[in-house]
Amino acid sequence: MDTALKALAEPRRREILRLVWSDELGATAIADRFPDVSRPAISQHLAVLREAALVTERRDGTRRLYRANPQTMAELRRFLDDFWTSGLERLRDVAEAAEHRARSRPGHDTDPDTRTDTDTHTDKETH
Amino acid sequence: MDTALKALAEPRRREILRLVWSDELGATAIADRFPDVSRPAISQHLAVLREAALVTERRDGTRRLYRANPQTMAELRRFLDDFWTSGLERLRDVAEAAEHRARSRPGHDTDPDTRTDTDTHTDKETH
DNA sequence: GCATTGAGTAAGTTGACACTTACGTAAGTC
DNA sequence: GACTTACGTAAGTGTCAACTTACTCAATGC
Known part of the structure; x- marks a missing residue:
């Protein structure tokens, strides 16, 4: 790929x-x-x-x-689509996580230093 | 791009x-x-x-x-989408550009299932 | 068989590029 | 001002890739 x-x-x-x-x-x-x-x-x-x-x-x-x-072209296209959308999902995940934090802990929504650790990426390229 | x-x-x-x-x-x-x-x-x-x-x-x-x-990402994605989907039309552009030396003949019937209505895309790669 | 056509392969050159270590530099801290 | 932090940049190296020319090879025609 x-x-x-x-x-x-x-x-x-x-x-x-x-x-x-x-x-x-x-x-x-x-x-x-x-x-x-x-x-x-x-x-x-x-x-x-x-x-x-x-x-x-x-x-x-x-x-x-x-x-x-066309088969490889389709695979490549899917791979790239995944690449674009995975980023969008990450954005959405972050937004939802923030929302959950805000909802489950009202009054304690500021947690600025642990926010940048989004280690949730699945290795899609190693195959 | x-x-x-x-x-x-x-x-x-x-x-x-x-x-x-x-x-x-x-x-x-x-x-x-x-x-x-x-x-x-x-x-x-x-x-x-x-x-x-x-x-x-x-x-x-x-x-x-x-x-x-995200803007460049979107542009790139559009460029690639163009590449996948309108490959046929673009191929025809190239072919016709190559055949531009030939006289323009009305009723010229090479390749009856190809239709030429591709005036709407300009060169997207050179910018 | 032998020449011709249509193509891949070999070998070499050049330039790009993904790195390295070493250094330079702008912005805060004391 | 001196130091530290957080970077970028310079300079060098090894590798790879996009070419070139020269050749080799397979299939067809005669």
Whole structure:
């Protein structure tokens, strides 16, 4: 998953992914869209995308046709959605915790020094 | 925007971002969460996040308090959502831009199930 | 078989980057 | 003013990654 994000962080690879999103394209056809870069460079980018499972490869004669892998894209999207929303949940948790404190201990709502310890994060990236 | 994605591609920076998502934390407090890395390393990570506008900095005495910048996060999320969902339309843009050399022919019937109504999005990556 | 096409691989270069230690510095404390 | 705290910055190092050119390899056509 980390591999996929790193692969996506490269603009050229995002372009490539867009090219093979709906169309199956051979490596040469892809490289032709990038006149400023050599064909082996594209080949290496494709290898990175393939290792990240962001594209699938299919052989047809001497050609290798690439296409975006929607499954990995969906997984990555879910991972990022989790990333965004987990933060929001943390915000909500903090707010609720504050509310609980205020409600269960009326008159003692100031507890400023123990507040910054939110050790409640589940390690989502190590898998 | 590209800067933000690259900043996010680093796992350690994602962790930092999560830490300061809801809480404002000083650089030392953040660095204390990462016993395996030196404090200057965290400082440099924070600089990257700051340049990407993923965090905001506020000074309080000798301390600098960091917090996640929800605006940039939202922009980045929108950018990625665009990437997932409108990949098809964007691909068509690229294809048509490449074919712009060809004469504009009315009734040109290549790819009958692709329709071109994508005038509404301007280049979102270059800013 | 042999040349051609379509592609990955090898090897080297360059630059970015994630770190390290050492130092500099602004703001409070005495 | 001297000291401490809380940082950032400088300078150096090792690693990785995005390229390049040169080559190798597999499938097809003749």
